Amino acid sequence: MSFKDRVISIVCKIPSGHVTTYGTVATLAGLSRGARLVGGILHFNIDDVPWHRVVNRHGFISTKCLEHPKLAQKALLEQEGIEVTSDFMVNLRKYGWFG
């Protein structure tokens, strides 16, 4: 069991229709200051976790990946009932999940 596994576990527990932030995931995983690690971990496990439910502090999709994954994420979020603006931003105040 490692921080990585905890992060993955937590991300998988995010209820459908909700999103959370890197900082929140890091805190729930035990490292309130490990937001960066969460990003890196999700990067290495992009195929194993619903990373589309994790956004940065501003509610923006922070991936530096190609635009295609972003569109996929936007579609997935909307599919779950989450409003995503054309700027790939979600309303954390409304859809934010903090455990």
Added chain:
DNA sequence: CGAATGACCAAGC
């Protein structure tokens, strides 16, 4: 095992 890396955050100019 050591050095580099990173999809963040908050404070400082």
Added chain:
DNA sequence: GGCTTGGCCATTC
């Protein structure tokens, strides 16, 4: 008020 800098710490090669 927007941009730049520094710190954080596990994972990876």
